[in-house]
Amino acid sequence: MKFPGLIIIPCSADSELALREAAKAGLIDYIPGERDFTIKGELTEAQGGALNKIKESVLARIETGTGVQEVLNHAVFNLLKYIAIFPAGATKLMDSKGRILPDCFLLPQGSTALDFAFFLHTDFGKNFVKAIDARTKMVVGKNHVLKNRDALEIVT
Numbered sequence: 001m002k003f004p005g006l007i008i009i010p011c012s013a014d015s016e017l018a019l020r021e022a023a024k025a026g027l028i029d030y031i032p033g034e035r036d037f038t039i040k041g042e043l044t045e046a047q048g049g050a051l052n053k054i055k056e057s058v059l060a061r062i063e064t065g066t067g068v069q070e071v072l073n074h075a076v077f078n079l080l081k082y083i084a085i086f087p088a089g090a091t092k093l094m095d096s097k098g099r100i101l102p103d104c105f106l107l108p109q110g111s112t113a114l115d116f117a118f119f120l121h122t123d124f125g126k127n128f129v130k131a132i133d134a135r136t137k138m139v140v141g142k143n144h145v146l147k148n149r150d151a152l153e154i155v156t
Helices: 013-024 045-059 068-079 113-120 122-126
Strands: 082-087 105-108 130-133 150-155
Touching (some): 013 045, 013 068, 068 082, 105 113, 113 122, 113 130, 113 150
Parallel strands (some): 082 150
Antiparallel strands (some): 082 105
16 A cells, blocks of 8 residues: 555546536436436437546446545544534424425534534524434433434424
8 A cells, every 4th residue: 555544535526516517407316425327308419428437437436426425524524523413303304395304514523412502593502491302302401412413403
């Protein structure tokens, strides 16, 4: 190994951008971080060629799709030591548009339910009564240390 001790994650930001733009234009179905996409509409010869090149040269060779999401995940969760926390209702996990847990916030490891309340809004922190874990429906106090991917309802 030429670079012991270094973290090397193969990625192609150009490919990720091209796939996201094609998805935005309605040409393909693509979920960032996935290893494949589905063609939805009519493509020009150039568009088809470019997407095929991405599929063969990047997606088929990198285990984590374009690698961009893997780079971001590693930086945020491993290097910066953040955790992902979702604001949620204790009785429902969807917003008014039917999206499940559409919001996600990054907090430092060791953050508490009260830290999350203040992060959302100062009034939530100042008027904090309790939090409810949306998955277990258990009440947690202000000093409850949060874990990655917790979903909480803040009660004021």
